[in-house]
Amino acid sequence: xxxxxxxxxxxxxxxxxxxxxxxxxxxxxxxxxxxxxxxxxxxxxxxxxxxxxxxxxxxxxxxxxxxxxxxxxxxxxxxxxxxxxxxxxxxxxxxxxxxxxxxxxxxxxxxxxxxxxxxxxxxxxxxxxxxxxxxxxxxxxxxxxxxxxxxxxxxxxxxxxxxxxxxxxxxxxxxxxxxxxxxxxxxxxxxxxxxxxxxxxxxxxxxxxxxxxxxxxxxxxxxxxxxxxxxxxxxxxxxxxxxxxxxxxxxxxxxxxxxxxxxxxxxxxxxxxxxxxxxxxxxxxxxxxxxxxxxxxxxxxxxxxxxxxxxxxxxxxxxxxxxxxxxxxxxxxxxxxxxxxxxxxxxxxxxxxxxxxxxxxxxx
Numbered sequence: 001x002x003x004x005x006x007x008x009x010x011x012x013x014x015x016x017x018x019x020x021x022x023x024x025x026x027x028x029x030x031x032x033x034x035x036x037x038x039x040x041x042x043x044x045x046x047x048x049x050x051x052x053x054x055x056x057x058x059x060x061x062x063x064x065x066x067x068x069x070x071x072x073x074x075x076x077x078x079x080x081x082x083x084x085x086x087x088x089x090x091x092x093x094x095x096x097x098x099x100x101x102x103x104x105x106x107x108x109x110x111x112x113x114x115x116x117x118x119x120x121x122x123x124x125x126x127x128x129x130x131x132x133x134x135x136x137x138x139x140x141x142x143x144x145x146x147x148x149x150x151x152x153x154x155x156x157x158x159x160x161x162x163x164x165x166x167x168x169x170x171x172x173x174x175x176x177x178x179x180x181x182x183x184x185x186x187x188x189x190x191x192x193x194x195x196x197x198x199x200x201x202x203x204x205x206x207x208x209x210x211x212x213x214x215x216x217x218x219x220x221x222x223x224x225x226x227x228x229x230x231x232x233x234x235x236x237x238x239x240x241x242x243x244x245x246x247x248x249x250x251x252x253x254x255x256x257x258x259x260x261x262x263x264x265x266x267x268x269x270x271x272x273x274x275x276x277x278x279x280x281x282x283x284x285x286x287x288x289x290x291x292x293x294x295x296x297x298x299x300x301x302x303x304x305x306x307x308x309x310x311x312x313x314x315x316x317x318x319x320x321x322x323x324x325x326x327x328x329x330x331x332x333x334x335x336x337x338x339x340x341x342x343x344x345x346x347x348x349x350x351x352x353x354x355x356x357x358x359x360x361x362x363x364x
Contacts, residue, residue, distance in 0.1 A: 001024065001072065001073070002024060003023060003024060004021045004022065004023055004024060005021070005022055005023075005024050005125055005126035005127045006019060006020070006021060006022075006125070006126055006318065007019070007020055007021075007022050007062045007121075007124060007125035007126070008020075008062065008063070008064075008124040008125070008318055008321045009022075009060050009061070009062055009124075010048065010049045010057070010059050010060060010061050010062075010063060011059055011060045012059055013049065013050055013051035013056075013059065014049075014050050014051065016322045017049065017063075017124070017321050017322055017325070019318070019319060022062075022125070024126075024127045025121075025127065025128070025129050026073070027073050027074060027075035027078075027129055028075050028076075029075050029076040029077050030075055030076070030077055030078060030131070030132070031075040031078070031129050031130065031131065031132075032071050032073065032074055032075065032078055032081060032087075032129070032130050032131075032132045032135070033071070033072050033073035033074075033127060033128075033129060033130075034067065034069040034070065034071055034072065034087060034089060034127065034128055034129075034130050034135075035069045035070050035072045035126065035127055036067050036068070036069040036123055036125060036126055036127060036128060036341045037068050037069045037070065037086075037144035037145075037341055037342075038067075038068050038069075038144040038145045038147075038148045038338050038339065038340055038341060039064045039066055039067040039068070039122075039123035039124060039148060039338065039339045039341070040064075040066030040148035040149040040151075040152060040153070040313075040336055040337070040338050040339075041064075041066070041316075041321070041324050041325075041328070041336070041337040041338070041339060042065065042066060042152050042153065042179075043179070043244065043328055044065065044091070044117075044118075044152070044267075045063040045064060045065070045117060045122075045124075045325075046325050046328050046329060047267070048061075048063050048117060048118050049063060049325065052269065053267075057118045057119060061117075061118075061121055061122075062117065062121040062122050062123075062124050062125050062128070063117040063118075063122050063123075063124050064116070064117040064122035064123030064124035064125070064128075064339075065089070065090055065091040065093075065115065065116035065117040065118070065122050065123065065151075065152055066088070066090070066123065066148045066149060066151050066152045066153075066338075067088065067089040067116070067122060067123025067128060067148070068086065068087070068088045068089075068138060068144040068145075068147050068148045068151070069086070069087065069089075069123075069128075069144065069341075070084060070085070070086055070087075071083050071084065071085045071086075071087060072127075074132075078132050080132045080133060081132045081135065085137075086138040086144065087130065087135035087136060087137060087138060088135060088136030088138055088147060088148070088150075088151040088297075089116050089122070089123055089128060089130040089135055089136075089151075090116060090134070090135075090136055090151040090152060090155070090291070090297065091115055091116055091117075091118075091151075091152050091291050092107065092108055092113060092115065092116075092134055092291060092293075092294075093113075093114040093115055093116040093119070093120045093130070093131060093134060094113070094114045094120075094131040094133070094134050095107040095108075095110035095112060095113045095114075095134070096110050096111075096112035096113075097133075099111065099112070105293055105295065106293065107134075107293055107294070108290050108291050108292065108293055109290060114131075116130075123339075124318065124321060124339065126341060134294065136151045136294075136297050136298075136301065137298065137301075138301065139301055139302065139304075139305035140305075141305055142301065142304055142305045145313060145315065145338050145340065146304070146310065146311060146313070147301065147304070148311075148313075148336075148338045149179075149183070149311040149313060149336040149338065150183070150300060150301055150304055150309070150311060151297065151301075152291065153179055153180050153183055153311070153336060154183050154187075154300045154301070154304070154309065154311065155291055155292035155296050155297045155300045156180065156265050156289075156291050156292060157180050157181070157183045157184035157187055157240065157242065157265065158183075158184075158187045158292060158296060158299065158300040158303070159289055159291065159292030159293070159296045159300075160184070160240045160242075160263045160264075160265045160289040161184060161187055161188055161191060161193070161238070161240055161263075162296070163261070163263040163287055163289040164237070164238025164239065164240060164260075164261045164262070164263045164287075165238065165261055166193055166236075166237045166238030166260075166261075167192075167193075167237070168191065168192030168193060169192060169193075169194065170193060170194065170237035170238065171193070171194045171195075171196060171228070171232045171235075171236045171237050171238070171257075172188050172193045172194070172195055172196070172236055172237065172238040172239065172240060173195075173196040173197075173198055173224070173228060173236040173238070173239045173240070173252070173255045174188065174195060174196070174197050174198065174208075174213075174240050174242065175198045175199075175219075175224075175239065175240065175241040175242060175243050175248045175251065175252045175255075175266075176198070176199060176241065176242035176243030176245075176248060176266065177197045177198070177199040177201075177204040177205060177207065177208040177213075177216075178199070178201075178204055178242075178243075178331075178333070178334060178335065179333060179334075179335055179336045180242035180265065180266075181197065181199070181204070181208070181242045181243075182204075182207060182208070182211060182311075182312055182335055183309060183311060184240055184242060185197055185208055185211045185212065185213055186211055186212070186308065186309040186310070187300070187303060187308075187309055188240075189211070189212040190303055190308040190309060193238075194214045194215075194232075195208075195212065195213045195214050195215070196213065196214065196215040196216070196217060196228060196231075196232075196236060197209075197213040197215070197216045197217070198216070198217045198219050198224050198248075198251070198255070199216075199218065199219065199243075200218060200219050200220040202218060203334070204334065205217075205218060207312075207334075215227075215228075215231055219247075219248075219251060224251050224254070224255050225251065225254035225255050228255050229257075232257070234257040234258065235255055235256055235257030235258075235260065236255050236256060236257060236260060237257060237260045237261075238256075238260060238261055238262075238263065239252045239253075239255050239256045239260070239261070239262040239263065240263050240265065241262065241263070241264050241265065241266050242265055242266050243266050243268075244266040244267055244268040245266065245268055246268050246270060246272045248266065248268075249264065249266070249268070249272045250272055250273070252264075253274060253275070253279070253284065253286060254275075256282075256284050257282075258282040258283060258284065259282070259283045259284070260284060260285070261284070261285040261286075261287055262284065262285070262286050262287070263287050263288075263289045264286070264287070264288050264289065265288075265289050265290075274286065311335065311336050312334070312335035312336065313335065313336050313337070313338045314333075314335065314336070314337050314338070315337075315338055315339075315340045316337055316338070316339055316340065317339065317340060318339050318341065320339075321339065324337050
């Protein structure tokens with residue numbers, strides 16, 4: 001076991017991440033140590049690095065909540081995983097286990113929940129600690145790189161679809177057909193739904209068709225609510241809004257048919273108005289959906305293990321993280337980026353920081 005590791009670290013909000021050499025952490029009681037094989041990059045990581053949300057992480061910290069790796073050490077008392085297991089360390093890092101939400105299998109909204117790459121150091125590092133009770137169990141036959149986006153983007157969209165309560169044979173509209181949406185389309189088709197993909201990018205809409213979307217709408221040239229009402233006889237039974245766009249939120253509610261449900265998983269800043277009269281008169285439900293539970297995680301990974309869902313991934317080294325963040329900020333990532341840890345960053349001289357040694361700034 002090496003004594004040090006490379007990590008991409010947020011040292012200050014809205015600044016480039018720095019590649020630093022940190023001590024490999026040691027698992028305490030009830031913890032495990034995971035050697036990272038791959039880690040997906042999520043828009044939430046960019047929000048974390050910028051300090052965009054009201055509850056902010058505390059620099060310095062290591063982002064990354066789509067880490068897949070091999071368990072290499074166990075803390076005292078750990079019995080639920082063993083060395084050599086492949087696991088994922090997701091956004092839901094841990095929860096209290098005894099509140100009303102945890103006891104009713106809604107641990108994602110536990111008031112004491114901890115979040116990977118946010119309140120706990122995450123997967124933009126060669127090693128990370130994890131809570132064995134909350135890691136994702138990666139099925140045999142599903143590789144690390146393929147699994148990485150599924151433990152956030154995959155489970156988030158899968159859970160969001162479930163929250164719409166749309167039934168097989170009914171219509172679901174997926175607003176945003178990129179990194180989250182391309183997975184949502186596949187899950188929805190695997191769940192027996194009729195799928196409408198909505199976006200403003202013709203390339204993403206073409207991709208949605210190839211993934212099996214039954215209808216696509218370019219929201220920059222057509223009114224999605226009007227088209228869906230005409231094509232489906234009243235609108236979508238379920239709507240999943242993945243796009244971090246306030247206009248998309250307004251359009252999503254308008255696309256929902258009477259007694260339908262619009263589930264929100266995108267997180268744009270600000271708020272959006274609701275048409276109260278039509279919401280009430282149409283008995284429409286608008287519902288937030290926040291990642292997914294451990295059971296949702298097992299289900300969403302099983303779909304992938306059986307070949308029903310496959311993330312489109314682009315592999316990048318850890319040293320490219322700032323370029324990836326810049327592309328994310330400009331909407332220039334068509335699907336999902338995964339950091340590949342097969343080739344470690346080149347070693348460079350370190351300074352004398354008392355806790356961890358600064359190596360170099362990651363490529364901008």
